[in-house]
Amino acid sequence: MNVLWYMCAPDGAYPWNAEGSRRVDYGYFRQLAQAYDHLGYTGALFATGAHDVWVLAAALLPYTERLKFLIAIHPGLVPVTLLGKMAATLQDFSRGRVMINVVSGDAKMLGAYGMTMPHDERYVMADEYLTIWHRLMRGESVTHEGKYLSVTGAKLALPAGSAIAPPPLWFGGSSEPAIEVAAKHVDTYLSWGETPEQMRLKVEQVKRRAAAYERELSYGIRLYVIVRNTDAEAWEAAQWLYDRMGEDAIAANQRFVGGTDSVGQQRMSAMHGGVKPANIRDLETAPNLWSGIGLVRPGPGTAIVGSPDTVIRTLEAYQAAGIETFILSGMPLLEEAYRFGELVLPRLPVERQLRDAKQFTWSTLFDRDLSAGKLPAA
Template identity: 45%
Template sequence: MSVTLHWFLPSHGDGRSIVDRPHVTASGANTPREPEIEYLAQVAQAAEHLGFTGMLTPTGTWCQDAWLSTAALLTRTSRIKFLVAFRPGTLTPTLAAQLAVTYQKISGGRLLLNVVTGGDSVEQRRFGDWLDHDQRYERTDEFLRLLRAIWSGEPVDFDGKHYQVRDARAFDLPDPVPPLYFGGSSEAALPVAARRADVHLTWGEPPAAVGAKVARLRELAEEEGRTLRFGVRAHVITRDASADAWGTAQRFLDEMDPADVAASQKRMAGLESAGQQAMNRLHSGVKTGDVRELEVHPGLWAGVGLLRGGAGTAFVGSHTEVADLVEEYHAAGIEEFVLSGYPHLEEAYWVGEGLRPELRRRGLLAPEEATR
């Protein structure tokens, strides 16, 4: 096995800090970068130039629409794929099937799909979705079953708990059929992943915890007569020297206002997502003064999760040290890494020009990636 590297499109904005609002650093004022199309194009072009396979584009009321943002970037790029996140509760399976067919036609087959069931009821209700956590995964299961059936090319009649369709079809078949990436760590989520997903994504818990999840999902998938690939979603701070990487992480920590951390932790404590709760447990919501106190595994820093929901850990260290951590996850069954860093433009170059050559030297990159 080898690994595939993806990058992240900051369609919510970007900057040289984890902190969202403008603030003053030791080197002067730090103003966040707005997610204007020209800046997003710079990030996408850099990721393509540096050899990343795809770019994850998030979904939610806190960011730009993933379908439209990435479609606008198709003419600014030529090879890189876009891992478009969407919520099954916000569109029908038939519409999703048609969107995918259209996207593949206009992009030349550059669509990957990231299925986000949703672990925040407050956010879901903004879209008019009032189902509870487990009901949302039931709906996702039906949604993905219908989506694949429509892509089979035959008209579909279906009577389920959440969807009833007659003669559902798309105007054509997607070429190729986009792989389905799926996140979810709860007991309601794992069987859906085993039945429907192509790639299961998990946030960057320590490798032992990730390995246990991979083993569980492999068993569930085998019971369904299927196999899964596995990926990790995490941030990264990689530098020529380890001290420089940890110095950047220390700066991120120093810039955090304890009041902002407390408010963020209060909000995230109420989320239903099992993955988010796992992230929360890694740092316990406490801002420390020493960056190393939040190192929960060699080279794995939980400080991002003090302010940011979702991926709350970062791979931190020299290119060699970060490559060691990638190898450790790879040994646990991880084949795909969806990485990000602040700012996304500059950090993409640190990964592309520093980490990727080290992974190539170790023979860890997928054959098509190693030649880029």
């Protein structure tokens, strides 16, 4: 099992409102990176948001030792040869800790960057883009004249003869064209917070498509987590968040995601319909899975809610459906990374490269001082 945490602004106790938002700057990002590294998470997702992911990842690299960096890219926004050079450089400097998350986005977001392709056409372009990417990463000299891309004599110096493998590709997308691109090109297929049964069906669908290319993929999911010592306490924490989801915040988010051509976002929005019922449990889409966060946050809006035992059972249900990788987060990122990292992560079958350090308690310090004769015996 791979477990990654989230690295993206905004953040805070309930960051859809100004009073619930936290100041996010370089110092705070350093805290996050060092915490994830210290706790033993597999990596962090550098998602598209307020900060440029490549600048952010490069800036945090010196503060980590083992953490892998999953960096989001949009095919076509950066020339493929330049992207290859950027990725190869960071892969070299990080000693192989870079992974690339291929995100096709939606028309609204891409339009801000000057890309106006229709939904299905974006995936045709992505197919061409990733075909060139693979050739560059193999160290080939590439001349290509296609429908969307043209390169002449493109070649990367770093991959050719390098002992470090090219960054693996991760990919999310629920439409038929997206699944076709994933089956053909990527290493890990990602989905947003659907139920274990929905994920089982999706994994089977992608597996069939990948088999046509004689390929095998791994599978992952992006979820929130609200974990507390008991199920009751976890649902109380979810209720606390729910009580702070005002009409204005819900309406603003629904305007933002409304009319999207992203099939994944459409599937997330269908879980709650943009409506806040009186009973929080009315948004429980499967046992211990709550879609309420999707009311106020775009993208994956599903949270696992429960005690450590409940969270682990839910993760195991996803495992049984074929999921190997979990990209998780809570609010605020720092505190919830520690909470999950101490209550749940040590009990998961995750390869954790932890420092050789002792765990101290007040009693161990007291016993040490007593044995050294520094404290009087009772």
